[in-house]
Amino acid sequence: xxxxxxxxxxxxxxxxxxxxxxxxxxxxxxxxxxxxxxxxxxxxxxxxxxxxxxxxxxxxxxxxxxxxxxxxxxxxxxxxxxxxxxxxxxxxxxxxxxxxxxxxxxxxxxxxxxxxxxxxxxxxxxxxxxxxxxxxxxxxxxxxxxxxxxxxxxxxxxxxxxxxxxxxxxxxxxxxxxxxxxxxxxxxxxxxxxxxxxxxxxxxxxxxxxxxxxxxxxxxxxxxxxxxxxxxxxxxxxxxxxxxxxxxxxxxxxxxxxxxxxxxxxxxxxxxxxxxxxxxxxxxxxxxxxxxxxxxxxxxxxxxxxxxxxxxxxxxxxxxxxxxxxxxxxxxxxxxxxxxxxxxxxxxxxxxxx
Amino acid sequence: xxxxxxxxxxxxxxxxxxxxxxxxxxxxxxxxxxxxxxxxxxxxxxxxxxxxxxxxxxxxxxxxxxxxxxxxxxxxxxxxxxxxxxxxxxxxxxxxxxxxxxxxxxxxxxxxxxxxxxxxxxxxxxxxxxxxxxxxxxxxxxxxxxxxxxxxxxxxxxxxxxxxxxxxxxxxxxxxxxxxxxxxxxxxxxxxxxxxxxxxxxxxxxxxxxxxxxxxx
Ligand code: SF4
Ligand code: SF4
Numbered sequence: 001x002x003x004x005x006x007x008x009x010x011x012x013x014x015x016x017x018x019x020x021x022x023x024x025x026x027x028x029x030x031x032x033x034x035x036x037x038x039x040x041x042x043x044x045x046x047x048x049x050x051x052x053x054x055x056x057x058x059x060x061x062x063x064x065x066x067x068x069x070x071x072x073x074x075x076x077x078x079x080x081x082x083x084x085x086x087x088x089x090x091x092x093x094x095x096x097x098x099x100x101x102x103x104x105x106x107x108x109x110x111x112x113x114x115x116x117x118x119x120x121x122x123x124x125x126x127x128x129x130x131x132x133x134x135x136x137x138x139x140x141x142x143x144x145x146x147x148x149x150x151x152x153x154x155x156x157x158x159x160x161x162x163x164x165x166x167x168x169x170x171x172x173x174x175x176x177x178x179x180x181x182x183x184x185x186x187x188x189x190x191x192x193x194x195x196x197x198x199x200x201x202x203x204x205x206x207x208x209x210x211x212x213x214x215x216x217x218x219x220x221x222x223x224x225x226x227x228x229x230x231x232x233x234x235x236x237x238x239x240x241x242x243x244x245x246x247x248x249x250x251x252x253x254x255x256x257x258x259x260x261x262x263x264x265x266x267x268x269x270x271x272x273x274x275x276x277x278x279x280x281x282x283x284x285x286x287x288x289x290x291x292x293x294x295x296x297x298x299x300x301x302x303x304x305x306x307x308x309x310x311x312x313x314x315x316x317x318x319x320x321x322x323x324x325x326x327x328x329x330x331x332x333x334x335x336x337x338x339x340x341x342x343x344x345x346x347x348x349x350x351x352x353x354x
Numbered sequence: 355x356x357x358x359x360x361x362x363x364x365x366x367x368x369x370x371x372x373x374x375x376x377x378x379x380x381x382x383x384x385x386x387x388x389x390x391x392x393x394x395x396x397x398x399x400x401x402x403x404x405x406x407x408x409x410x411x412x413x414x415x416x417x418x419x420x421x422x423x424x425x426x427x428x429x430x431x432x433x434x435x436x437x438x439x440x441x442x443x444x445x446x447x448x449x450x451x452x453x454x455x456x457x458x459x460x461x462x463x464x465x466x467x468x469x470x471x472x473x474x475x476x477x478x479x480x481x482x483x484x485x486x487x488x489x490x491x492x493x494x495x496x497x498x499x500x501x502x503x504x505x506x507x508x509x510x511x512x513x514x515x516x517x518x519x520x521x522x523x524x525x526x527x528x529x530x531x532x533x534x535x536x537x538x539x540x541x542x543x544x545x546x547x548x549x550x551x552x553x554x555x556x557x558x559x560x561x562x563x564x565x566x567x568x569x570x571x
Contacts (some may be wrong), residue, residue, distance in 0.1 A: 013424075030374060052425070055423070055425075057421045057423040057448055057499060058422075058424075062422045062448065067562040095463075095464060095465040095466075098463050098464055099464045099466070100442070102548060113530030136448055140526040163493045174410065188382030189381050189385070189475065190384050190385045190386065193387060194436065194471070194474065194475075199439075207452070208532060209532050254441040254442055257425075257444075258441070258442075258444070259425055260423065260424065260444050261444040261445065261465070264445065264446045267446070286451075287447070287451055288409075289516060291447070291451065292451065294423065295448060295451055295452055297420055297428070297466050298448075299417070299421065299452065302420050302421065304417060304420070304520055305518060305519035305520045306517050307455065307518050307519055307520050308518040308519075308542060309518070309519065311542065315518070316454060316517045316518050316520075316541070317451070318369040319451070320456075321450060321451065321453070321457075322395065322456060323391075323456075323542075324453075324454060324455060324456035325393055325406070325455065325456040325457075326397060326452075327541050327544045328367075328395075328408075328455055328515070328528075328541060329368070329395070329397070329406040330409070330544040331539050331540065331541055331543050332366075332367055332368060332528055332529075332539060333367070333368045333404075333538075333542050334543060334544065335531055335534045335536065336368055336530075336531055337533075338532050339531030339534055
């Protein structure tokens with residue numbers, strides 16, 4: 001199943017490249033390595049994504065998320081909310097800034113740098129966009145998208161300068177973000193305790209390598225008469241291709257998982273509006289009934305058996321988290337209360353080691 | 355680095371005197387600065403002084419991690435179940451609602467689940483978790499089996515819990531009376547107490563009285 005989805009997505013990508021580049025008429029053969037790496041990444045990402053979606057908790061949220069989003073009575077409101085949340089959560093990273101200024105800054109810079117760089121490179125590599133001289137004066141370019149002229153600009157104009165240096169701006173953003181993140185990872189005690197090389201450093205190193213080698217290419221042809229250009233071009237290609245190939249497996253996969261957060265927010269909205277679950281012990285509301293029922297089902301699919309075959313409570317999930325905390329302690333206390341009181345009281349001294 | 359195999363976390367809720375030292379110490383832990391991951395519960399404020407500390411039990415097959423749709427919760431090789439990975443957690447609260455011990459906390463401001471990771475920065479170096487270094491009553495104790503046996507000759511530790519038909523084994527151990535004829539702690543017992551109506555038999559209350567410090571000798 002996952003392999004089929006992976007293959008189908010990759011095939012779609014190939015078709016999109018063929019059509020978008022007008023049967024490879026605008027495809028730059030020098031970029032074929034990048035294209036194959038992208039196709040591999042497409043396969044890997046859609047393969048892993050499909051497997052991920054099949055896990056019971058993810059499948060449940062996926063199904064329910066769409067159901068509650070598309071409910072006819074709330075679709076309009078949901079669409080408006082979706083736009084707002086897309087802006088606040090994805091484009092502004094609001095929740096990350098609340099976790100800390102340096103976290104927010106690092107993520108925001110790296111994210112926008114990568115978005116900008118991807119928006120430029122992928123269409124160029126796939127031949128979806130290319131530039132032609134507008135006329136015989138060779139003074140202006142026309143951007144051609146999917147074979148259609150879109151807009152023109154002077155070679156020496158400000159828009160021209162901005163467009164042709166797009167990747168430079170992108171690498172400045174990424175490098176600044178990576179620096180902040182690296183510093184936090186090196187001095188922050190929280191990060192130092194829990195981080196892993198592959199999860200936390202490798203992605204930063206890769207992004208940094210891609211940006212720096214990209215910048216060095218510009219430096220080489222602009223100010224050094226193309227000194228070591230071939231070597232740099234190969235190094236840059238290796239870093240980019242390496243990053244693309246690693247994408248489905250490492251931390252960067254969160255780019256594809258994270259949007260699930262939006263579905264969860266709509267699930268929570270629907271839960272708030274619906275019936276609430278009341279704890280069978282303290283009678284307080286503690287979650288939406290939909291969430292509790294879904295969780296019972298997910299736990300059953302995972303093989304957990306938190307059900308009570310007899311008694312008034314059918315499932316442990318019907319007890320609120322606070323009452324669960326109290327219950328475990330209560331049972332331990334009961335054991336003590338029912339144990340015989342010993343003749344010699346137990347005296348304990350604090351341990352001496354630290 | 356990993357938590358030395360000889361060291362265990364022992365929990366004895368009914369020794370808790372409610373001093374809140376653990377809560378303070380926990381919030382000073384570097385891995386979740388300013389946020390305490392300990393739930394210090396007041397059992398029944400009107401009838402009993404009993405308080406109980408609740409920390410993550412670090413289950414062998416952690417329900418929190420299994421129900422996580424985002425793969426955000428990982429268990430280290432030495433059995434410590436870590437707090438949610440920040441880039442992954444989508445704040446769905448599945449873990450909060452599914453943990454049989456009621457441990458994970460949802461930080462709505464950060465849109466992030468946070469929970470005790472047994473001070474992995476410390477325990478993986480053989481040091482005690484923050485809470486266990488300050489607990490004056492040793493309701494939270496980190497050390498070897500020999501140490502706890504010497505300190506509590508009346509007790510032994512259990513790490514098997516029964517929730518309905520589900521058995522959960524944990525890395526953290528709970529102290530029970532040595533004579534108690536149980537192989538596991540069964541939560542259903544709390545609800546099927548035949549004398550539950552009688553206040554004197556309220557297990558929390560009687561235990562609170564039972565556990566008042568005895569200072570003879
Ligand atoms: S006690 Fe709860 S939070 Fe801790 S590992 Fe077990 S299920 Fe997860
Ligand atoms: S709240 Fe976060 S860690 Fe908990 S289940 Fe949801 S995604 Fe996983």
